[in-house]
Ligand code: AHG
Ligand code: MN
């Protein structure tokens with residue numbers, strides 16, 4: 001079964017040797033849609049701004065013990081917010097009053113996040129994981145933010161849960177921010193995947209990685225192999241295949257950070273596969289750990305736009321109709337050949 005349903009990527013104008021800010025780039029892309037109102041462009045700007053504000057906070061996270069750690073009081077006697085909650089609030093506050101969104105949803109909220117009654121609503125829906133890989137904050141390892149934007153499905157009034165539960169295949173734009181050795185924003189509006197690096201001294205994102213394509217020759221596989229004993233036979237044998245144990249393929253190196261954004265980003269640039277399969281260690285994780293709506297679907301969209309693929313092991317992620325906001329699904333994402341191979345092993349052995 002083909003797992004990459006992406007249409008061909010339109011030719012990108014040449015940015016070689018040019019200094020291009022993210023603002024200029026988004027505006028250039030908008031021009032290929034004569035009917036565009038600019039609302040989507042503005043949502044993307046607001047996400048850039050949120051990224052800069054969150055980045056300025058994450059780089060100071062190590063000072064929490066000195067200035068006051070999360071949930072405790074800082075030296076001024078103020079309660080310090082957890083970074084996930086801070087990131088969640090920043091994204092919400094930048095988007096609640098603009099009249100561009102009908103509704104939002106975030107990993108940090110059990111239900112949908114309505115637009116406050118005193119603000120107007122608009123045609124789009126924003127879903128986000130404000131801080132991904134947050135267990136890595138205290139050990140100074142890369143973390144991220146993930147987002148997906150859809151058109152609303154309901155026709156009037158405030159947005160509803162139905163607007164938030166759409167197939168990944170209907171994503172209008174998706175991306176992530178990685179807070180690493182530099183802060184990068186990587187996004188796609190369905191015209192390829194483009195990466196921008198923040199110059200923190202002037203607070204501007206510059207185009208650094210135009211038209212990212214996953215390299216044909218993969219280097220890495222990324223999985224929490226500590227849970228191998230809980231995997232199905234198909235997933236175990238697939239992993240052995242990635243390790244080259246059956247001598248039909250060259251062994252790949254293992255890299256696993258434990259932040260989806262950072263693991264995905266590395267594999268996007270170097271080639272490889274990330275997977276978080278279903279496992280039997282915890283009844284609640286019989287479907288894997290990662291959440292469909294704000295983790296798997298946006299990453300699947302980016303992977304396909306970069307020439308790769310994403311599957312649950314049996315189905316294309318972008319074809320899944322979500323049934324709940326925090327629904328979890330198994331995921332295999334990266335080079336198309338590696339994702340198809342996972343499907344083969346799972347079909348044959350599970
Ligand atoms: P979050 O911090 O948003 O809850 O996401 C954590 C996720 C993801 O980033 C990562 O790939 C995965 O959890 C790691 O899980 P394990 O520790 O089980 O490997
Ligand atoms: Mn996450």
Ligand code: MN
Pocket residue numbers: 084107129130131132133134
């Ligand atoms: Mn999170």
